[in-house]
Amino acid sequence: MATLGLIEYDRATPEVRAVYDDIMATRKTDYINNFWKALAHDPATLKRTWESIKQIMAPGALDALTKEMVYLAVSVSNQCGYCIASHTAAARKAGMTDAMFAELMAVVGMANESNRLVSGYQVEIDEKFKK
Amino acid sequence: MATLGLIEYDRATPEVRAVYDDIMATRKTDYINNFWKALAHDPATLKRTWESIKQIMAPGALDALTKEMVYLAVSVSNQCGYCIASHTAAARKAGMTDAMFAELMAVVGMANESNRLVSGYQVEIDEKFKK
């Protein structure tokens, strides 16, 4: 069970409800993830985290799908079960196909492998990569 | 210094040269990264790693630029200095602009933050994310 429990909409303070409302409006859904309901015990963190994610994940130089896949890639690399489950769903909603998922995982796996080969062999950075 | 040192092209065995040649032809460059020169002490690992990366990083359901940015995102999350330096260069060559880099870093940072908030609050996976 979540450390402090989950706060449902009908038990939430106006401050928390305002964030829930913005999440639902922005994501065009009537569902609030457990993540937000857990954070709601700390309204300042709830608000700051949501506003940061809203700003960061909005399409810009990178489109929303690419951002969701990068989020998933990091969560997989960190092996965060909750985050993998929720961001797999989010990436699919943004358009990730099974084929894209499979290629994404292949890249994440290989990056994790080569990161350690580099470290293990104590490879020095090439002069040309130092700019 | 690299644990086993670096093997330059002119000191390499034919088996290693064949991999170096394929790297240069595939990447349209005459430069071999230190990573490959370090791995060359183990020709089986050199060949397997190169062929895996060549297969994985080829455009498919995801384009080459997206793959390079995911590779960079994982390397940043793992804090692998060599990999960050070399894959920043690779991603730029594939078309990553400064604006794309900045947004990529913002996503990587936020994913690492929220991964820990989720774990710390012991948030349970929503039923709807379990399929």
Add this chain to the structure above:
Amino acid sequence: MATLGLIEYDRATPEVRAVYDDIMATRKTDYINNFWKALAHDPATLKRTWESIKQIMAPGALDALTKEMVYLAVSVSNQCGYCIASHTAAARKAGMTDAMFAELMAVVGMANESNRLVSGYQVEIDEKFKK
């Protein structure tokens, strides 16, 4: 199930019981965590780990509560489910309030975020931080 199973007090050897007794006396409890019951299959590791933790977690230049919160912070950063559950309990017992927990998580999350921003941007250490 734990790899080697759990060893309960009544099935334990005198050597293991001596550690269990010291844990209960030191912590003023009659409860032994599964962690110790799992380690009991290797009495040398059980004894060494307990004595190290007993020494390290005792109040000194830092008080017991601060130490428990740091332990929890590291466990959250590493995303160790068991450790988060048990050290949340331990920190609460030492006096951590919900408000302290929430601020602790906010710091852990932000540290994980900024650690990657620093690495991703390849920021060099300021001369003044090198002493």
Add this chain to the structure above:
Amino acid sequence: MATLGLIEYDRATPEVRAVYDDIMATRKTDYINNFWKALAHDPATLKRTWESIKQIMAPGALDALTKEMVYLAVSVSNQCGYCIASHTAAARKAGMTDAMFAELMAVVGMANESNRLVSGYQVEIDEKFKK
């Protein structure tokens, strides 16, 4: 060298200068860390990150010193060289003595050890820790 270079105050835009000014005023210093100068290439991330850190690190249920030590503990656990250097300095400024530093490191080391012993022995969470 930092990927995008560092932006000094006199070359900064008004938007960036406003953040630099707030950092210097809040921290009562005339020094801006390289971290901020690197982020300044992305004013939105600079502003968001600074405002988040300012809010999170302000004394509340936890005092400023405890927060700085937790930040350092996480950075050490993640092995982020820059962050360790800069947050060791920040923690010292906030009052961390050598004795406190040594005890902090002992806790961080032990938490990292026991996190893996728990995982390796596949220890199940005690019912009492599930609430």
Add this chain to the structure above:
Amino acid sequence: MATLGLIEYDRATPEVRAVYDDIMATRKTDYINNFWKALAHDPATLKRTWESIKQIMAPGALDALTKEMVYLAVSVSNQCGYCIASHTAAARKAGMTDAMFAELMAVVGMANESNRLVSGYQVEIDEKFKK
């Protein structure tokens, strides 16, 4: 549930069956782990991963048991639940006794501890270790 589900032998394509057959023949078993059944949705990754593991885990300069224990040690360090469960079984099959397991865990725990002590104290690499 696995993201894309598991592909059983009787629903598998000839390409996937060929890999399954080779796994069973090489490992002298009629059991296919869930890992392979999950990867089977991406036959290229299934084949590449199996062939890499087959090559890497074959006895060479290091025997099969040592390799399985190293695999387990890394999985424990990364805290990957599935990998710990499956590689504990694999290491046992290769000859790991309970006593060997216990010593292995002790080394993994200590390495994780000392890795952080080193980073936290910002210890510089001894000249003699740079070769």
Add this chain to the structure above:
Amino acid sequence: MATLGLIEYDRATPEVRAVYDDIMATRKTDYINNFWKALAHDPATLKRTWESIKQIMAPGALDALTKEMVYLAVSVSNQCGYCIASHTAAARKAGMTDAMFAELMAVVGMANESNRLVSGYQVEIDEKFKK
């Protein structure tokens, strides 16, 4: 530079010298690594860490070489530069050949890759691995 500096033998207290003497006697060397000289600022941690490592790394169910290679494998997985440099030296001293090193790195790399593939595909643990 190390956070608290390094304590050389001739400036060390009798308590620290006793540990240094035991390290040199046990390892049959007259060299003390920087790691110990940094820890010497906290004699309790110095003594506890050395005695733990001495106990853990002594040949038992696993021989000294296997233990050193596992230590190196974990350090590579964690990407701890100092630890990789010092434990590569230690493993070589214990008998690790270049061929053994290369195979070790291949296993470490593959374990890191497959750990993420498993997590990313959300593979459930096979019933048979739960015992």
